[in-house]
Amino acid sequence: MSQASQATLGSRVRQLSRAIHSAYSDEDSWSRFQKFLNLAFGPPINSYYDLTLGPSSRQPLTWSQEYFLQVLPKLLKEGHLPERVLGLGYFFGYPFALGEACLIPRPDSELLVAEALAFLKDKIEQRLGSSPSPSRQQIIQPPPSGLPFPPPLLHIRVIDACVGSGCLGISLIRALLDWIADKEQSQLFQASRTADKPSLFTLRIDLWGFDQDPSCVSYAKANAAYLIEDSPSGGVKADVRTHFFVGDLFDQAGLLAQLGHDQGTVEAFDVFLANPPYISRDELDEDGEVLLNDPRSALEADEGGLACYPPLLDLAKTILDHPGLALFEHGWTQGDQVLNLAQEHWADQVNTKMAGLQDL
16 A cells, blocks of 8 residues: 555645645635635644644545645635635534625624624513413413414514525524524423423514525525524424525515515515625725635625615615614725715604624
8 A cells, every 4th residue: 555545634734734834824824724624624723733633634535635635725825715615604603505606704794693683682582571471261262272372473584685695694593593492491482382381482484585696596595495494493493484586686676576565565574684795896906806706796886885775775664673673784984974874764764773883
């Protein structure tokens, strides 16, 4: 058996790490190298030179692993991001498959999910704290199903505009389910009902999302299926429904029709999320490196990068519930401009609070 065939993944990675660290001493290249390994091989990287890849580090090196490790220095030198090369990125701790038209999720955007999650947690806890007791009539005359009284519906509605991979809305719903499962009150949402542990609520969650690119909608559907629909929820019984469709942000009538407003039904949303394109053409042309990893359609917007915010604000004003929360990401120099647009669009709304938040 040749020495090459006896090489293990761990020994090859340690050898490569020394070469990478010598050739690219800057922190950005080293960070991207670690991320490549994390995404490609799964387990975390523990240190600079003693890279531990778990049990797989002791396995013989496969030809596909060797090929990937051989081209890795070239990928680093050319500035490619691991997520784009491997078609996989992590956001809010969850894995997302990424197509070429999908924006790579960034940690900066996790603030939107964190704020929305806090809002929904508070809403659920308020509802649990104000749960009405069954009336005497309900107890004396139970429904034909044999249940003591029908549980009230707790309905959460979220919409993710310019959905891309779906990372905002899907992470929010998955994190909400994980939070409920970790709480002692998780049995309140279980479908089974016993005499000593009745289910007090029926939990329904509707996640809507749209994008003008059909491939993004397909990836959002696939990610939702993996992270929400087919994922165990720790014993929490929830009726989770996802609705992703191709839609143009600048076609308000078409979007409202997709949401059922043309049929006389009004879908009021608790949370409205959006990470729209907000970079101007001049900015993109000056910094062409970003286009190496992300599609122009997910980045560029007219009117100095602000074109998407008026239709977003119009749509939010039409479909957002009261109380409700709308969270939009914007560029680091656009805070005042976006806030001014929001104040103009919502000037006639009382009890509306608007603020800019510093990202993580």
